[in-house]
Amino acid sequence: MECDSCGTGIGTGSLIVSVDWIGRGNPGASLARGKPQTVPLDGGEGFEFVLMGPEGGLDKAGISQIRAHTTRELHKTRRQTGQAILRRRRNRPANIFFGSQFDAFQALPQLPMEAKMPGILNEIKHNVFHVYNQTGMRQVIWPRGTKDDTFFTGMLLMSSVHLDSMNTAGFELSPITTALKLEAMRQVREKIRTQAADDIISCISAIACLATCALVSDSEDWAGDSSVGRKTVLFGYQVRDEIEGAEEYLIHRKAYAVLIKEAFEQQMFERSRFCKDVLRVITVIAIARRCRMPTSGLAPPIDSATALKEYRYVFEDMWQSRTHPAPELFSPVYDGREDPSEDPLPYVHVHAEHLRLLLQMMQWVVNAWLRQTRVPLDVDVDAGESDTDTVVLNSLCPRILHMPSAKVPGLPCTGDYVYEACRIVAVLMVQSAERNQLWRVLAQEGSGSETVTLLRALRYALEKTDLGSLWGKNIGLLYWVGLVFHCAAFGSTEYPFAHALHVRACFELTYSYHDWHGALKPMLALKDIMADP
Structure with missing residues (x-):
């Protein structure tokens, strides 16, 4: 028999093994140490394998050949006898439930309405994992949240x-949304009586979801003008009374604030990352309300000078911390600088020159506005710096107002609807500063005015962009656009769309990025430069 370098040989149907292996397997065998022995294989001619390598160790290649040979013989026998050969792919969840039809939605918490109408929530369950599919949600929130009926019901309501x-x-x-809202309230009333730690965070989450959705719910009382509270139809659709929506939000906000205080007393946020991560997104949305978004009066006003220090404990802990500014979050209202005297960081993910020019001009204008509004009245301002800001505003604001639209043919910006959305928001902010009017007042002042066209054009431009990816590496630009749109659209039929976009962006910034300054600073900046009500 001739052996190759791998220790395998071709012979006449026998197996060569090491002496030690046979001796241990056959105590009565009398074999000369170190002399290979052959063990015949059944079935006549075949392969011989050597399990002992040249250095006396185990020959793994030989073992692999035995396994391959056995598999070939097995398949050969089955083909000859006409037996079916089952092949299964590995690492597929279906293998676990081989032979059965598994419904993934049945593994999630089942609500009472599903017992009467099976599958009624399947679309909503699919959407909740599509919209709230951020990294932190997948890794921390959903593994526990999908086992909690109350938490999951609140998220289904959001979806x-x-x-x-x-x-x-x-x-x-929709009637399903109303049913989910009532179901969330019922579950909160039942769980809040137990006073268990897990039930407290479940109730906090569900009530926060109810509060977030309060301003976009249906009502029997409607109004287009909250100052008079009369029933109004705008653009053919009834618009919710802002006063009633605010009252419902305040009720929910007070309820989860009491529970959050109790959770702090029990040190739940120090011990559980799930609880702390839930608190993060609740805090981001709550800070928006303190920044008068989408309207004033929903929460006590916040001090921009101390806000980051006030909420640092929510975003900095043993599980995550801010190490550097994220370029993806840069926008005219957040440039990543810690020291205002430093040069603004560049928009590394903006490649279109016309968009970069617009953003840089708007950044200069915003910084000039902030210097004018954030300097206390009793502080002497350098005359040269004040004159510079005046020159900047007088020069750049008219240029921003006359930037070409993406609908104009034959230009580099033609068809660029990311640029178009940013341009419309920039125009709205500049006009608001010049007229000293709220964004929503300016955007809804009349059906025939240009500014109403801006509001509708903004939604049109947003729908033309890739909202599925939230503008990818330029999510900071979308966040800025969404914050302004969220305020400008309040009280109109465009508000539910703006609300959905705003909430999704808040989840993305909270659970996909550690740069929490990129979530808070844009809201603080817009609060300081928006007109007083």
């Missing part, structure tokens, strides 16, 4: 409102 808001024909609250 259902999101689906209703995406209706291009106009916002209408």
